[in-house]
Amino acid sequence: MSVEISSKLVKQLREKTGAGMMNCKKALQETSCDFDKAIEILRQKGLASADKKSDRQATEGIIHSYIHTGGKIGVLVEVNCETDFVARREEFIDLVKDIAMQIAACPLVHYISIDKIPNSIIQSEERIESGKDDLKNKPQEIKEKILKGRVEKILKTQTLLDQPFIRNSSITINELVKEKISLLGENIKIARFTRFEIGK
Incomplete structure (x- = not known):
């Protein structure tokens, strides 16, 4: 017997995870409307599909500048995706802004990942x-x-991808990027960044 899933619950799950409506509904059915377990299932599936895309070339994207309140800290970051279409999408732009704010908040971070040290x-x-x-x-x-x-x-402690996300400390920046890969259907890579701080 299938469980009746309310559209409100599906919408909440979609907003929380960025997954498609049908995937959200299916996850809720599989977990008998257990919201947390449904998130777990979607993240597992989303991260798996993101991993498949991680070898694809990402040569489009944007460079974003962020100046922290007070003008004492500034960040320049380049984030790449596969197409100009995705680079213009609000979800991608929001991700880049979040990454820039993360860099501003992490004075010990100097590298993207351990393999870059x-x-x-x-x-x-x-x-x-x-x-x-x-x-x-x-x-x-x-x-x-x-x-x-x-x-x-x-x-x-020195790598950006391993940092807990400042807006949701239950995930790392690496997991955040993979969630957006799953949502947008393209490979996304943080190419480079520079953090400026007055007097340093």
Whole structure:
């Protein structure tokens, strides 16, 4: 027996996730109207479809400038998509604005992702962490495991894609981008950014 789904609930789920109306309705049916579980299903499916698009070339897009209130912090960011049509869509423009505000709010962020961090920085962090007293008497295998976890945690504080989204801390910037890939049907990449702060 199929569950009766109200159009109001479908609309709420669409607004929350950006997924299509039919997908929202189906997710609600699958979860017997459990709103949180429906979001989880849509995110899982959305992220999966986003991953399939991540190898496609993204050579269109926009460069956006953001000046934080008071004029002490400024950001320039380039975000790419596949077509000029998507670059002009409100959802894409809003995403770019959100990314620019995220960069302004994150003074420790210098890289887009961990794979963009120079080896010299990674090696320096490994040296610092491996020299800490609490690791000295640990067996080598355990020491390496702890070291790897600590260094990864430090590196993630410096990468934009690993930051919790300032408007919704339950997702990262990487997940936010993937949700928009799913919604807009094109690959989206953060190409580069610069953060300016008075006196720095």
